Amino acid sequence: MFGNALVDMYDKCGMLDKAQKALEDHSNCNAITCSAIISGYVQHGQSHDASDSFKRMQNEGLSHDVVTFICTLKACGSMGAIDKGKQIHDEVVKRKLLEKNIVLGTTLVHMYARCGMLEKARKVLEELHLRDVIAWSTLIAGYAQQGQGHEALKCLKHMESEGISPDNITLVCVMSACGHIGLVNDAKMLFQIMTTKYCISPNLEHLNCMVVVFGCGG
Numbered sequence: 001m002f003g004n005a006l007v008d009m010y011d012k013c014g015m016l017d018k019a020q021k022a023l024e025d026h027s028n029c030n031a032i033t034c035s036a037i038i039s040g041y042v043q044h045g046q047s048h049d050a051s052d053s054f055k056r057m058q059n060e061g062l063s064h065d066v067v068t069f070i071c072t073l074k075a076c077g078s079m080g081a082i083d084k085g086k087q088i089h090d091e092v093v094k095r096k097l098l099e100k101n102i103v104l105g106t107t108l109v110h111m112y113a114r115c116g117m118l119e120k121a122r123k124v125l126e127e128l129h130l131r132d133v134i135a136w137s138t139l140i141a142g143y144a145q146q147g148q149g150h151e152a153l154k155c156l157k158h159m160e161s162e163g164i165s166p167d168n169i170t171l172v173c174v175m176s177a178c179g180h181i182g183l184v185n186d187a188k189m190l191f192q193i194m195t196t197k198y199c200i201s202p203n204l205e206h207l208n209c210m211v212v213v214f215g216c217g218g
């Protein structure tokens with residue numbers, strides 16, 4: 001118990017090196033404590049350390065919970081560690097965790113999108129039992145980063161056909177994706193109808209996005 005409390009204290013204070021040392025010095029620390037350290041590493045942009053902590057958990061035979069998988073998948077996405085991400089995906093499917101946790105599913109979509117595997121990200125999304133605006137926006141953001149405006153527009157139409165309305169972030173991503181490939185009119189139309197159709201008032205991010213779109217379109 002003392003070991004867990006010590007690790008938790010260092011972790012919450014952002015002293016991750018000390019938290020890791022305390023974890024190594026106390027063999028009675030549990031999976032929840034290890035997951036907290038992995039989460040801390042991810043939050044501080046230390047993806048490699050997060051991955052190393054996940055490996056140590058595996059080597060020590062500690063069980064992984066949903067939080068552990070989510071944090072490690074985020075680290076894999078940041079590092080582009082697609083092989084490790086696929087291994088975790090296989091384990092998640094084996095344990096049937098995607099059937100109940102939309103956050104875990106969305107994180108998988110994000111991991112594949114960050115690694116440039118957009119077809120795989122799309123397949124994961126389509127196989128989710130539950131999909132929400134965050135999950136769809138995650139995929140659309142991936143298409144925007146790769147400059148695939150047509151695919152981003154298709155996703156927008158698909159999510160709307162499921163009765164899911166876009167939010168602020170969704171529209172920024174779609175308009176940005178359109179701008180990358182010169183679909184100025186499509187981006188302009190979205191900007192014009194966002195208030196009337198989606199009840200979303202343009203904010204500074206939307207305005208900046210349209211400046212870029214018009215600039216790219218000459």
